[in-house]
Amino acid sequence: MKEPNKISAREITDPAVYFNRRNFIRTGILAASAVATGAVYRQLNHPAAGKIKTARLENVVAAATNDANGFHVAEPATSFENISHYNNFYEFSTDKEGVAAAAANFQTKGWLVSVEGLVRNPKVFDLDDLLKLSAPEERVYRMRCVEGWSMVIPWAGFSLSKLLNVVAPTSDAKFVAFETLLDPKRMPGQRSDVLNWPYVEGLRMDEAMHPLTLLASGIYGNALPPQDGAPIRLVIPWKYGFKGIKSIVKIKLVATPPPTTWNLAAPHEYGFYANVNPQVDHPRWSQATEQRIGESGRRPTLMFNGYAEQVGRLYAGMDLRANF
Amino acid sequence: MKDADLRFAKLLVLVNCAVPALLLAWDAWHHQLGANPVNFAILTTGLMALIFLLLTLTVTPLRKITGLNWIIFSRRTLGLYAFFYALLHFLIFFFKDQQGSVSGTLSEMVKRKYLIVGSLALFVMVPLAVTSTNAMIKKLGGKRWRALHRLAYVAAIAGVMHYYMQTKKDVRQPLAFAMVLAILLGWRLMDYWRTKQPAATASAVPAKPKI
Numbered sequence: 022m023k024e025p026n027k028i029s030a031r032e033i034t035d036p037a038v039y040f041n042r043r044n045f046i047r048t049g050i051l052a053a054s055a056v057a058t059g060a061v062y063r064q065l066n067h068p069a070a071g072k073i074k075t076a077r078l079e080n081v082v083a084a085a086t087n088d089a090n091g092f093h094v095a096e097p098a099t100s101f102e103n104i105s106h107y108n109n110f111y112e113f114s115t116d117k118e119g120v121a122a123a124a125a126n127f128q129t130k131g132w133l134v135s136v137e138g139l140v141r142n143p144k145v146f147d148l149d150d151l152l153k154l155s156a157p158e159e160r161v162y163r164m165r166c167v168e169g170w171s172m173v174i175p176w177a178g179f180s181l182s183k184l185l186n187v188v189a190p191t192s193d194a195k196f197v198a199f200e201t202l203l204d205p206k207r208m209p210g211q212r213s214d215v216l217n218w219p220y221v222e223g224l225r226m227d228e229a230m231h232p233l234t235l236l237a238s239g240i241y242g243n244a245l246p247p248q249d250g251a252p253i254r255l256v257i258p259w260k261y262g263f264k265g266i267k268s269i270v271k272i273k274l275v276a277t278p279p280p281t282t283w284n285l286a287a288p289h290e291y292g293f294y295a296n297v298n299p300q301v302d303h304p305r306w307s308q309a310t311e312q313r314i315g316e317s318g319r320r321p322t323l324m325f326n327g328y329a330e331q332v333g334r335l336y337a338g339m340d341l342r343a344n345f
Numbered sequence: 346m347k348d349a350d351l352r353f354a355k356l357l358v359l360v361n362c363a364v365p366a367l368l369l370a371w372d373a374w375h376h377q378l379g380a381n382p383v384n385f386a387i388l389t390t391g392l393m394a395l396i397f398l399l400l401t402l403t404v405t406p407l408r409k410i411t412g413l414n415w416i417i418f419s420r421r422t423l424g425l426y427a428f429f430y431a432l433l434h435f436l437i438f439f440f441k442d443q444q445g446s447v448s449g450t451l452s453e454m455v456k457r458k459y460l461i462v463g464s465l466a467l468f469v470m471v472p473l474a475v476t477s478t479n480a481m482i483k484k485l486g487g488k489r490w491r492a493l494h495r496l497a498y499v500a501a502i503a504g505v506m507h508y509y510m511q512t513k514k515d516v517r518q519p520l521a522f523a524m525v526l527a528i529l530l531g532w533r534l535m536d537y538w539r540t541k542q543p544a545a546t547a548s549a550v551p552a553k554p555k556i
Contacts, residue, residue: 047353050357051356051357051360054357054360054361055360055361055364058361058364058365059364062364062365062368063368066365066389066392068372068377068378068379068380068382068385069379069380070377070379102380103380106379106380107379107380107381111514111515115514115515117381118379118380118385168513170381170384215514215515215517216514286514287514302456305457305458305459305510305511306456306457306511307452307453307456307457312381312383312384312442314380314381315380317383317441318441318444319443
């Protein structure tokens with residue numbers, strides 16, 4: 022015969038079980054909340070990464086190992102992963118780590134480049150025709166961003182002078198103006214007015230004709246990925262990176278200094294010349310040192326980014342503090 | 346609210362606030378901080394410090410608006426985490442960016458005004474962290490403690506300014522922080538006037554003694 026009190030005792034949950042269940046639920050809530058917080062963090066704050074693949078360029082001429090012309094800097098090149106995931110390209114995103122993803126589907130089919138202005142032979146080039154002007158050479162240049170970081174990039178391209186010689190500037194041509202594509206549908210960053218669009222840049226004639234000034238169409242022997250300025254961009258290794266205008270659609274020879282985008286945006290911070298100069302600081306930060314991407318610690322910034330021997334004479338007698 | 350529930354809520358806040366730091370450490374260990382890892386870590390810890398400062402300043406308005414008095418428990422933890430992330434932010438800058446060079450850091454500070462403003466934010470948080478314990482509240486007395494802890498407003502203003510000043514061009518994010526901060530401080534100002542006004546009227550016109 023059953024004792025009644027025995028049955029009722031069974032119905033009472035053992036306090037140990039009761040508190041275990043409570044602890045179990047709490048542990049679950051704790052874990053779930055931590056995972057949710059982690060997911061939010063990951064969503065909002067993650068560095069860029071991923072595989073980028075572009076077409077192999079044909080007949081790239083290897084860089085000359087003799088360094089006197091500055092074509093091949095003898096420093097370890099930055100990894101392609103880093104070159105293609107750390108970009109300043111406001112046409113796509115103001116987040117350096119967000120450009121690669123935002124530019125992933127950028128189409129460059131049917132790209133035209135108009136070369137016009139004070140030239141004897143103005144011409145609208147089909148990109149393929151433009152690239153056929155000269156075989157791409159590998160040029161391993163330092164790239165110093167005005168923000169205080171730098172890379173070493175193996176570009177592929179040819180000197181801008183080769184194109185300029187084809188169109189034959191007139192004697193009135195004193196400057197070269199460049200323009201990036203304006204198409205907010207393809208370049209979503211242009212839907213915000215963070216800068217004046219299209220992006221424009223300019224060089225003095227002697228700067229544009231200097232052999233170091235490169236019209237680049239590739240990196241590491243492959244076509245430029247969109248985030249690095251596909252399909253064609255300018256590289257001026259002794260100037261801050263923002264002078265290297267990307268995704269160029271227009272090159273115009275002119276008589277007077279053309280407007281430049283960053284100078285328009287903040288004239289006291291960014292000048293027309295923007296030569297790399299460790300002695301002339303940005304108003305808000307020092308330019309004496311730089312963070313080389315892939316290295317730990319900062320390295321000293323070199324005058325004209327280490328190209329003083331090649332380009333110093335272009336600025337002989339000029340006050341580089343006034344002409345920053 | 347039961348003590349056990351409050352303890353659990355405290356644990357919940359404690360653990361969740363640590364998640365960003367743990368993920369950052371995990372990513373650093375696995376070399377997943379991108380092309381400029383030091384910069385990424387500096388930016389992340391700086392943003393966390395600002396977010397936790399703003400969260401700390403949200404507790405009191407939220408408590409007064411909702412009447413949920415118990416949420417005050419989270420303020421100390423959130424504030425200490427704000428200090429923790431700000432300190433981490435500075436330490437990474439000092440040891441990783443400046444390689445632990447005192448002279449280098451000082452010469453940078455002279456050239457970059459925003460570093461001075463940022464240092465101010467961190468500096469004023471030190472006494473707040475030190476006096477965050479119950480024993481210190483007791484020692485100082487509620488009134489003096491509250492007065493001292495208004496420095497949190499200084500820290501938040503200086504912190505947001507520090508962020509704004511170092512931004513190259515796209516100031517949308519720092520402005521968003523500034524806007525939230527303005528709302529949080531604006532609410533306090535309004536609350537101050539609201540609670541002060543009736544008191545002032547009451548003392549100006551003394552109530553008639555009841556007979």
